[in-house]
Amino acid sequence: MSFLEAVRLAFGMIRAQKLKSFFSLLGAFVGVMFLIGVVSIVKGMDHWVRNDFAGKLFGVNTFSVLQRPRVQMSEMSVEERRELRRRPRLREQDYDAIRELMDGRALVANQSIDLVHVYHGGRRSRNVRVMGVSENYFTIRNVNIARGRAFTSHEVALGLNVAVVGQDLVDRFFSGVDPIGQEVRAGDFVFRIIGVAERQGRVFGESQDKFLIAPYTSPVKRLVNPHKIVDIIIVKTPDLPSMYQAMADVEALMRSRRHLRPGQPNNFHIETADDVLSTWAQISRVMYMALPMLVGISLVVGGIVIMNIMLMAVAERTREIGIRKALGARRRDIMRQFLVEAATLSTTGAGLGIVAGLGLARLVDALTPLPAGVSVPWIFVGVLLGIGVGVVFGVLPARKAAQLDPIAALRFE
Amino acid sequence: MSEPLIRIRGLTREYAMGAETVRALRGVDLEIQRNEYVAIMGPSGSGKSTMMNLVGCLDTPTSGQYWLNGVEVSQMSDDELAQVRNREIGFVFQTFNLLPRATALHNVELPLIYAGLGARERRERAAQALESVGLGDRMDHRPNELSGGQRQRVAIARALVTEPSIILADEPTGNLDSTTSEEIMRVFSELHRSRGQTIVMVTHEHDIAAHAERIVTLHDGLISSDRQQKAA
Numbered sequence: 001m002s003f004l005e006a007v008r009l010a011f012g013m014i015r016a017q018k019l020k021s022f023f024s025l026l027g028a029f030v031g032v033m034f035l036i037g038v039v040s041i042v043k044g045m046d047h048w049v050r051n052d053f054a055g056k057l058f059g060v061n062t063f064s065v066l067q068r069p070r071v072q073m074s075e076m077s078v079e080e081r082r083e084l085r086r087r088p089r090l091r092e093q094d095y096d097a098i099r100e101l102m103d104g105r106a107l108v109a110n111q112s113i114d115l116v117h118v119y120h121g122g123r124r125s126r127n128v129r130v131m132g133v134s135e136n137y138f139t140i141r142n143v144n145i146a147r148g149r150a151f152t153s154h155e156v157a158l159g160l161n162v163a164v165v166g167q168d169l170v171d172r173f174f175s176g177v178d179p180i181g182q183e184v185r186a187g188d189f190v191f192r193i194i195g196v197a198e199r200q201g202r203v204f205g206e207s208q209d210k211f212l213i214a215p216y217t218s219p220v221k222r223l224v225n226p227h228k229i230v231d232i233i234i235v236k237t238p239d240l241p242s243m244y245q246a247m248a249d250v251e252a253l254m255r256s257r258r259h260l261r262p263g264q265p266n267n268f269h270i271e272t273a274d275d276v277l278s279t280w281a282q283i284s285r286v287m288y289m290a291l292p293m294l295v296g297i298s299l300v301v302g303g304i305v306i307m308n309i310m311l312m313a314v315a316e317r318t319r320e321i322g323i324r325k326a327l328g329a330r331r332r333d334i335m336r337q338f339l340v341e342a343a344t345l346s347t348t349g350a351g352l353g354i355v356a357g358l359g360l361a362r363l364v365d366a367l368t369p370l371p372a373g374v375s376v377p378w379i380f381v382g383v384l385l386g387i388g389v390g391v392v393f394g395v396l397p398a399r400k401a402a403q404l405d406p407i408a409a410l411r412f413e
Numbered sequence: 414m415s416e417p418l419i420r421i422r423g424l425t426r427e428y429a430m431g432a433e434t435v436r437a438l439r440g441v442d443l444e445i446q447r448n449e450y451v452a453i454m455g456p457s458g459s460g461k462s463t464m465m466n467l468v469g470c471l472d473t474p475t476s477g478q479y480w481l482n483g484v485e486v487s488q489m490s491d492d493e494l495a496q497v498r499n500r501e502i503g504f505v506f507q508t509f510n511l512l513p514r515a516t517a518l519h520n521v522e523l524p525l526i527y528a529g530l531g532a533r534e535r536r537e538r539a540a541q542a543l544e545s546v547g548l549g550d551r552m553d554h555r556p557n558e559l560s561g562g563q564r565q566r567v568a569i570a571r572a573l574v575t576e577p578s579i580i581l582a583d584e585p586t587g588n589l590d591s592t593t594s595e596e597i598m599r600v601f602s603e604l605h606r607s608r609g610q611t612i613v614m615v616t617h618e619h620d621i622a623a624h625a626e627r628i629v630t631l632h633d634g635l636i637s638s639d640r641q642q643k644a645a
Contacts, residue, residue: 005526016514323510326471327571328499328527330492406471410510 006337010344013313024309025349027302028389032350032382035295036357036374041364042287044372049280059140061243063272065090065098065233065250070271087267089229092216094257095134098233101253106237106246109137110216112224113231118212119185120173125210128169130186132216132224138164140236143213148180148195151215159217163191166209167199186212189219247272299385302349303393310342310397314404321401322409331402338401342394343387350386354379416483418578418611419445419468424477424487425634426463437463439634440477447578448609450601452622455631462583464631465615469502469581470494482578499527503572507584509564511556511571517543518552521571528575542570546600562593569600573610580604582614586621598624 014021068084076084092110099108115127137143138150143164151162163184170179179193191214200208214220216230225231235250237243247270254268314321321334329337361372421443428435437460445451455461466472467479470486473494479487486497503524504510511520521539530538543552546566556564565585572580582601586594602624604610614625622628623642630638 002529012514319510320512323512324523324527325495326469326498326504326510327524328495328575330495330527332492333495333527407466410471410506 003336003340006340007344009337010341013341014345014348020309021345021348024306025302025345025352027298027305028346028349028386029302029353029356031295031298031302031389032353032386033356033360034298034353035291035385036354036378036382037360038287038291038294039378040357040361040372040374041370042284042291043375044361044365044370046280046284048370050277053276059142059234059236059273061238061240062140062234062236063243063247063250063270065094065235065254066231066269066271069269069275088258089226090231090233090268092228092230094254095230095233097253097257098235098250101249102235102246105242106235107136107140108236109134109140109234110230111137111232111234112216112221112229114224116186116212116223118169120182123173125169125172127210128186129211130220130223131211131213132218132220132230133213134216136236137213137234140234144198145195146198148193150195156215156217159215159219161189161191161218162194162214164195164197164213165193166197166211168207168210169212170196184212186214186220187223189223191218191220243272295385299389302346303389306342306346306390307393307396309345310338310394311400313341314338314397314401317401318404318409318412321404322406322412325404325406326410334404335398335402338398339391339394342398343390346390346393347383347386350382350389353386354382357382415447416480417444418447418449418482419443419613420478420480421468422478424467424479425475426460426467426472427475437634438467438474441631441634441636443629443636443639445579445611445613447611448605450605450612450624450626451614452625452628453613453615453631454617454619454622454628455637456617459631460634461615461617461631463634465581465583468579468613469504470497495527499524499575501578503575503577503580505565505568505572505580505582505585507587509556509561509568509588511564511567513556516553516555517548517559517567517570520556520567521574524571524575538574539570542574543567545573546570560593561589562596565589565593565597566600569597569604573604578611580610580612582612584616585614586616586618594621 067087067089095108095110102108110133112132114130116130118125118128118130135151135153135156138145143150145164146167148164150164151160155162165179165184169184173179173184174182179196182193183190184193185191191212197209197211197213202208221227235246237246251266251270255266258267260267324334358374361374364370365372421441424438424441425436426438428437441464453461453464463472467474470481470489471494473489474487477487478485481497481501484497486494489497512523515523518536518539521542522535525535525538540549540552543549546569548563548566548570551559551563556567559567569580580601585601586597589597598621601612601614605612612625614622616622625642627639627641629636
């Protein structure tokens with residue numbers, strides 16, 4: 001019996017026993033669905049973290065000076081945590097010094113942030129991200145202005161109450177009204193809107209457009225930080241080598257400003273996109289490690305189901321096997337028939353699993369900002385796993401069928 | 414006389430039944446020539462089923478020799494026997510033994526699949542075989558859509574389709590009423606007459622055995638009589 005013959009026979013069997021077949025391919029289905037779904041999602045996340053998240057939050061060739069790391073993956077002792085909290089805050093003078101040091105080599109900005117309620121004409125927008133920044137912030141962070149303009153170094157120098165707002169505030173306060181020139185109140189201070197930023201969209205379901213940006217010298221400083229304190233100093237250089245050079249220079253400058261002796265650890269943190277990317281690499285490594293277990297378990301369970309269904313099928317079809325043997329089927333013909341049947345079941349399951357997994361990824365793609373990255377090699381892996389499960393778990397039933405004695409099998413009722 | 418189609422010498426077959434050994438055949442000698450129509454008779458327990466299994470190459474003897482078409486088959490492995498069955502023997506069973514889910518045509522194609530024939534040739538030959546037993550218009554019917562007589566005709570077509578040396582029929586009318594039995598026996602007689610088909614039939618019914626030209630009777634695992642007769 002040829003292979004194609006066996007496959008056709010197997011499909012006939014699946015059609016004849018739809019419900020049973022459905023259950024037997026469920027295991028392979030779930031396993032491969034997980035495989036394809038998770039791989040696609042992790043790949044999509046990977047793409048997103050590298051290009052959008054890291055790019056948006058940190059920017060290319062950009063590093064930040066902070067009091068302490070924002071993302072911390074490893075376990076920390078109480079002492080370490082306490083040390084981080086005791087570190088001195090960054091000051092406006094630090095910003096001035098760094099800007100002076102980087103003069104012409106890099107763009108430097110500072111940023112301080114807090115959540116503040118913002119009001120306009122009796123309406124309120126709660127927990128708006130109110131930021132005090134210097135003029136280069138817009139360039140460094142790629143905040144593009146959709147209407148109006150950003151504020152200038154002149155306005156920063158004067159500490160004027162001007163603001164660039166996100167689309168959410170426009171939607172809330174100024175539907176159908178030109179927001180430029182309008183005034184909003186943040187805390188006790190009134191700001192005149194001079195620009196509206198382009199819509200950023202949502203990340204993990206959270207809007208990125210609910211913000212108000214004002215010069216750090218304006219009264220916004222009373223809202224976001226104690227006097228003369230800034231949260232972050234951001235430095236953007238034209239290319240990667242100059243970024244590393246700038247990082248070294250800034251570190252040296254900060255150490256000297258903080259009067260740190262050689263051998264003493266930094267009491268500030270310099271953060272680059274690498275930090276986040278390495279954190280992400282850890283997360284995705286864990287996911288890729290957990291994945292085979294998840295897939296493996298469902299495939300083994302699915303395989304055992306297939307094995308049992310096939311054992312049942314062999315028992316039920318003892319007579320058929322006897323007939324086939326009487327008519328000239330050799331052991332290997334019977335073996336092949338049942339192996340192919342098991343493999344066809346599991347591969348069909350795997351095929352459906354691939355479709356469902358891609359669907360899952362598509363769903364995630366549609367509902368979150370993560371682009372689902374489908375990869376062809378993994379689809380092959382899915383198909384191979386399907387065939388493999390069927391063959392491995394089909395061997396026992398198939399062997400049992402092949403070894404049946406034709407006389408006894410023919411007599412079987 | 415040329416080499417007989419079946420030559421059996423001192424054939425024995427013993428079964429272990431718990432601690433006891435049952436000797437189903439106790440040294441049978443038998444020769445069947447090409448173109449013969451032989452009925453093997455005997456009461457139950459006489460060893461005729463064992464004989465049938467051995468002649469049909471479904472089983473191997475405990476001792477003794479069996480040459481089928483000049484080839485010694487008594488020492489062959491399972492797979493070799495399967496190929497001999499496929500080439501040399503066409504089975505017709507009491508219970509028809511058709512695949513219930515397959516059409517008549519597919520049932521008849523089955524032995525050709527194991528003979529390794531291509532799909533088109535299989536189809537043609539199976540259709541031809543079905544037509545030769547008068548079921549040309551029932552090819553797409555499944556067994557449960559056919560009468561008992563029709564089912565047995567499908568089985569005969571399946572036995573014929575490989576052009577075997579022997580058709581081996583095991584109580585072929587055991588599940589049929591007397592009218593249908595006669596009809597099936599006429600099919601066998603016709604095959605024998607027109608094609609010279611060698612037929613070996615196991616039965617315990619005298620009026621069925623009466624269709625054969627030669628009746629071999631088994632008793633207690635030995636041949637008790639072997640006589641030619643004029644076919645009914």
